[in-house]
Amino acid sequence: MPLPREKIIRPDFSLSPRIDQVGVEERASRFTKRSIKKETKLNGLKLVLNMIDLTTLEGKDTDGKVKQLCYKAMHPHDALPGLPTVAAVCVYPTMVKVAKKALEGSGIKVASVTTAFPSGQAPRDVKIRDTKYAVANGADEVDMVISRGKFHAGEYNFVYDEIAMIKEACGEARLKVILETGELGTYDKVRRASDIAMQAGADFIKTSTGKIQPAATMPVTLVMLEAIRDFYYRTGKMTGMKPAGGISKSKLALHYLVMVKEVLGEDWLSNEWFRFGASSLANDVLMQLVKEETGLYQAGNYFSAD
Amino acid sequence: MATKKKAVRSKPSGKKSNTIRLKFDTSWSYAPAPESKSAATIDKQYDLFINGTWQKPLSKKYFSTINPANEEKLAEVAEASEADVNKAVDAARTAYEDVWKKMPPKERAKYIFRIARIVQEKARELAIIETLDGGKPIRESRDFDVPTAANHFFYYAGWADKLEYAFPNRRTSPLGVAGQIIPWNFPLLMAAWKIAPALATGNTVVLKPAETTPLTALKLAEIIQEADLPPGVVNILTGAGATGAAIVNHPGINKIAFTGSTEVGKIIQRAIAGTNKKATLELGGKAANIIFEDAPLDQAVEGVINGIFFNQGHVCCAGSRLYVQESVAKEVIRKLKDRMESLLVGDPLDKNTDIGAINSKQQLDTIRKYISIGKKEGAEMYESSCRLPGKGFYCRPTLFTNVAQSNRIAQEEIFGPVLAIITFRTDDEVIEKANNSPYGLSAGVWTDKGSKIFNMTKRLRAGVVWANTFNKFDPASPFGGYKESGFGREGGLHGLLPYVQLTS
Missing domain, CATH: 3.40.309.10 (Aldehyde Dehydrogenase; Chain A, domain 2)
Structure with missing residues (x-):
């Protein structure tokens, strides 16, 4: 007979490691000093494309819009053969069915935001139903948001339990936990939230909803990658990382790859463990890839705006 | 994706551990991105920089300086003998008495500002040469050594006409000719640390760079020439230990500034004991x-x-x-x-x-x-x-x-x-x-x-x-040691003091 939830002793998350702001920002800027050229650039760009979660999360989303996005996911730029697809398409729960059907057989995952995305201000049973609905409709991945209000109020066990329950509701689907770092305020809290999420069973930790500024930054991502590394060393369990929002240029995306390579190494350099939550990034990557192939930059009009 | 062929690899030493380790040898590796050597000009042979001109060494001797990254010879530089040191100190003395001491501080500042700006203009070339001659990564010479060296000149140029504010209610006068001996770890930066405060306070200089890394100091001599500094204000002599000893022991030297090993620091202190030479020594450390x-x-x-x-x-x-x-x-x-x-x-x-x-x-x-x-x-x-x-x-x-x-x-x-x-x-x-x-x-x-x-x-x-940080440097911040790490401070307001005589 397992203990009732309120009896389980959880780690004291207020003891999560502290982060020095100056130090982490200095370290993050070092990754931008690597010189990425020639085949390193080409391979890096392909890897980036393959790590993208193409996303549409708007009130005005329709079946038609989602279908178009799914086509783009499978055929990023047919003028250039041999390109990888993106990793996943990320939509609201009501659009999961449409996306699932449109992506059938492509191997591209369907991710759904749940738990009253983006604010997360809803009762827990609503969040659980939201999640179950998405999974029942075929979502392979669930992107949940944490309760930032409770987190700021110091109710870490509440946040922890909620993540654990959503994880349970996910079943086979992989759970990405959005910390919404732009609302957390300090690197210390980013680290603490990362630790809570991983301890509670997150498969991925993710920076942002994309609805709040600032979204993903390199120092925030570095803090989370280091949390992932420490958790891996402690438990042997790998956790994925997804910076989302604010990464729209290839050069910046390559800096993120450098960071993953130098903090977590080889095992995380695939879309199973690292994702970019970005939509406008895809076209910039394609533009760079075409430039690498042909030596010429093409105008934005040559790349589909889905 | 392309994987690089593995060359010589060492086995991780120490005890074998069964714990998990991250793998940093990734299939996605960086392509070589070398800085181009052609952006820098290095002459085949360098003479001594005395009295504003390049002069053949009286010793008639030259030695090679090599690139430690591939052991290839970069250039030949002159080896200054005692006679050459005498010539340089004489030139520095004449420049001090006739020109530099009398020059209004504001005018001195103009020259130092000029050096700072030319260092900035030639930053890329200086960084490349620093890396070729000393072996330090180009990222460091480009992002640290050269910009910090330029900043030191800028900083002390600013002090030249404000010494009365550095030492309120005191009158300052220069010491005379400074003999400066610098190490091979930050060749250009150490030259800047030494030359900038000396010039700002009205002293003239005889500087000896380390024998393994003389090239950026010689480039700095070219810059000093370009800046039209009056002849003899800065003299740069290349050579090894004997040249350094000749500078230290020269009776015409008023001040010794040395950065290097504690062992040599002790020799210098013994050599100048009983003379009225002032000294600052920045020696070893074990932080x-x-x-x-x-x-x-x-x-x-x-x-x-x-x-x-x-x-x-x-x-x-x-x-x-x-x-x-x-x-x-x-x-x-x-x-x-x-x-x-x-x-x-x-x-x-x-x-x-x-x-x-x-x-x-x-x-x-x-x-x-x-x-x-x-x-x-x-x-x-x-x-x-x-x-x-x-x-x-x-x-x-x-x-x-x-x-x-x-x-x-x-x-x-x-x-x-x-x-x-x-x-x-x-x-x-x-x-x-x-x-x-x-x-x-x-x-x-x-x-x-x-x-x-x-x-x-x-x-x-x-x-x-x-x-919560380490190895942070700024021209405005003093640097120097306790105990066998030496005495005297370089940088900041404190860095002016070793080059002036204070009177009330």
């Missing part, structure tokens, strides 16, 4: 870098890496002794080893290189000697598993654990990428251990607790104490 259990560990680890592997560890203030509180020692050591794996060692001219070549064969031998001493003493060695180029002088980033205070690798300055890790339990214990050294140049403290920082910095006997 304690202290990590408390409440420190932001990942940033502390980065600071330790920067503290010991910056410029291949050829830094007098390098954080070469790491004191880590026992409760976090295991974690810190694991993080250090991981971070060491991601350091790129190789061609210094490659923009991606983190750790370049050891400055000379002689220095590499010294480092190797200490590594074998460390092993013999029973400390546990770990080195990164990186590939080393076949030619040139290279050393893997290395650390020793299980080190005791009595080990030689914990007491003596190695001046290479070798870190000695010692654990501690209490604040008092670590203060005692950190101060238990003949040196006292710098120290570092890593803790999240502000009060602890102040408590520690007050009790550490070191000229510079960094808190």
Whole structure:
């Protein structure tokens, strides 16, 4: 007979490691000093494309819009053969069915935001139903948001339990936990939230909803990658990382790859463990890839705006 | 994706551990990104820079300077004899008496500003030459050495006509001719540290760069010529120890400024005893870098890496002794080893290189000697598993654990990428251990607790104490040591004092 939830002793998350702001920002800027050229650039760009979660999360989303996005996911730029697809398409729960059907057989995952995305201000049973609905409709991945209000109020066990329950509701689907770092305020809290999420069973930790500024930054991502590394060393369990929002240029995306390579190494350099939550990034990557192939930059009009 | 063929690889030494390790040798590797050598011009042969002109050495002797990254000869430079030193000191004396001393400070400042600006304009060329001649990674010479050198000239140019504010209610006068001897670890930057305050305060200079790294100082001579500095105000003589000794012993020298080893520092002090030569000596160090259990560990680890592997560890203030509180020692050591794996060692001219070549064969031998001493003493060695180029002088980033205070690798300055890790339990214990050294140049403290920082910095006997950072330099901040790390301060307002005579 397992203990009732309120009896389980959880780690004291207020003891999560502290982060020095100056130090982490200095370290993050070092990754931008690597010189990425020639085949390193080409391979890096392909890897980036393959790590993208193409996303549409708007009130005005329709079946038609989602279908178009799914086509783009499978055929990023047919003028250039041999390109990888993106990793996943990320939509609201009501659009999961449409996306699932449109992506059938492509191997591209369907991710759904749940738990009253983006604010997360809803009762827990609503969040659980939201999640179950998405999974029942075929979502392979669930992107949940944490309760930032409770987190700021110091109710870490509440946040922890909620993540654990959503994880349970996910079943086979992989759970990405959005910390919404732009609302957390300090690197210390980013680290603490990362630790809570991983301890509670997150498969991925993710920076942002994309609805709040600032979204993903390199120092925030570095803090989370280091949390992932420490958790891996402690438990042997790998956790994925997804910076989302604010990464729209290839050069910046390559800096993120450098960071993953130098903090977590080889095992995380695939879309199973690292994702970019970005939509406008895809076209910039394609533009760079075409430039690498042909030596010429093409105008934005040559790349589909889905 | 393309995988690079693996060249010589060392096996990770130390005990085999069954714990999981991250894999940093990734299939996605960086393509070479070398800075182009053609952006720099190096002459085949350099003479001595005396009285504003290039003069053949009276010794008629030249010696070669090589690129430590591939052992190729870069140029031949003149070896100044005692007669050449006499010529240079005479030129400096004449320039001092006839021109520089009398010049209005505002005018002196103009020349120094001019030097600063030309250094900036030629930044790329200077960085390349610094890297070629000394082996340091281009990222460092480009982002640190050259810009900081330019900043020093700018900073002291600003002081030239404001000395009455630096020393309120006192009158200042220059000392005369300064003999300056600089080391090979930051050749251009050390030249700037020495020349800028001397000129700002109205002194003239005879400077000797280190024999393994004379080229940027000679480039600086070209810049000084271009800046139209009056002849004889700065004279640059290349040579080895004998040339340095001739400068130190010359009766016409009023002040000695020396940066280098404690051993030579002692010789200089003996040589000038009984004379009225003033001196500042910036000598060796064995800095304690202290990590408390409440420190932001990942940033502390980065600071330790920067503290010991910056410029291949050829830094007098390098954080070469790491004191880590026992409760976090295991974690810190694991993080250090991981971070060491991601350091790129190789061609210094490659923009991606983190750790370049050891400055000379002689220095590499010294480092190797200490590594074998460390092993013999029973400390546990770990080195990164990186590939080393076949030619040139290279050393893997290395650390020793299980080190005791009595080990030689914990007491003596190695001046290479070798870190000695010692654990501690209490604040008092670590203060005692950190101060238990003949040196006292710098120290570092890593803790999240502000009060602890102040408590520690007050009790550490070191000229510079960094808190939650390491190896930070600014022209406005003084630098210098306690005990056998020397005396006198360079940089900042304090850096003016050794070059002036104060009268009321």
